[in-house]
Amino acid sequence: MKQNGQLFVISAPSGAGKTTLIQQVMVRFPGVSYSVSHTTRPPRPGEIDGKDYFFVTEQNFTQMIQAGEWLEWARVHGNYYGTSRAFVEKQLAAGNSLLLDIDVQGARQVMDAGLDPVTIFILPPSIEVLRQRLETRGTDSAQTIALRLENAKKEIALTHLYKYVVKNDDLTTAADQLCAIFDQEITSAGNKRKSSNV
Ligand SMILES: Nc1ncnc2c1ncn2[C@@H]1O[C@H](COP(=O)(O)OP(=O)(O)OP(=O)(O)O)[C@@H](O)[C@H]1O
Numbered sequence: 001m002k003q004n005g006q007l008f009v010i011s012a013p014s015g016a017g018k019t020t021l022i023q024q025v026m027v028r029f030p031g032v033s034y035s036v037s038h039t040t041r042p043p044r045p046g047e048i049d050g051k052d053y054f055f056v057t058e059q060n061f062t063q064m065i066q067a068g069e070w071l072e073w074a075r076v077h078g079n080y081y082g083t084s085r086a087f088v089e090k091q092l093a094a095g096n097s098l099l100l101d102i103d104v105q106g107a108r109q110v111m112d113a114g115l116d117p118v119t120i121f122i123l124p125p126s127i128e129v130l131r132q133r134l135e136t137r138g139t140d141s142a143q144t145i146a147l148r149l150e151n152a153k154k155e156i157a158l159t160h161l162y163k164y165v166v167k168n169d170d171l172t173t174a175a176d177q178l179c180a181i182f183d184q185e186i187t188s189a190g191n192k193r194k195s196s197n198v
């Protein structure tokens with residue numbers, strides 16, 4: 001596949017703050033588009049179909065697995081999530097850069113797909129802080145929070161797979177660090193393109 005755009009992959013345990021941080025990156029880097037995932041999870045209050053996720057049935061999702069339509073997919077915290085292969089390939093071939101907010105299982109599939117992603121893991125200050133953030137957000141049941149915290153420990157054990165790790169303790173500091181990574185990677189890809197054109 002011809003690839004001119006850059007692919008950024010961000011993963012984090014649920015509640016670490018990646019959605020909050022990604023919103024800040026999107027404002028500061030309008031040339032990078034957010035890849036809207038598909039999920040079988042029910043929408044949270046305020047979530048919009050087509051903006052936050054494409055909300056699909058389990059039947060639709062599994063049909064798309066069989067048809068090979070996912071670039072990556074995974075069962076995360078009891079629901080299916082996936083990224084459309086056609087969407088990503090079309091955007092990258094058109095020279096557009098994309099940001100994927102996906103879990104560790106999906107990130108591993110993208111790392112193996114030959115798309116040379118810039119991989120970033122957002123780390124919470126501690127499991128206790130993660131619990132407080134999920135409880136304060138108030139979007140998940142106690143049972144869901146317990147499951148997400150258990151999964152967080154397994155995800156944090158895999159941070160070594162990522163090129164960058166950003167700890168989200170103070171929000172402004174973490175957002176600045178994340179933006180510095182985007183700045184550096186976009187500049188470096190631009191320099192590579194220039195030198196290959198000489
Ligand atoms: N640095 C921070 N300090 C304090 N609270 C924060 C910080 N970053 C995010 N939060 C809050 O923590 C909660 C979880 O953040 P957010 O929804 O962005 O997490 P997430 O990683 O996207 O979770 P999920 O994967 O479940 O969607 C939110 O209520 C958010 O406002």
Ligand SMILES: Nc1nc2c(ncn2[C@@H]2O[C@H](COP(=O)(O)O)[C@@H](O)[C@H]2O)c(=O)[nH]1
Pocket residue numbers: 011012013014037038041072073074076077081082083101102103104105106107
């Ligand atoms: N493998 C994939 N993981 C995804 C995708 N979209 C989101 N996610 C991850 O799922 C969890 C839970 O998200 P939530 O919105 O239900 O809190 C989180 O880690 C996301 O990063 C995807 O397309 N593929």
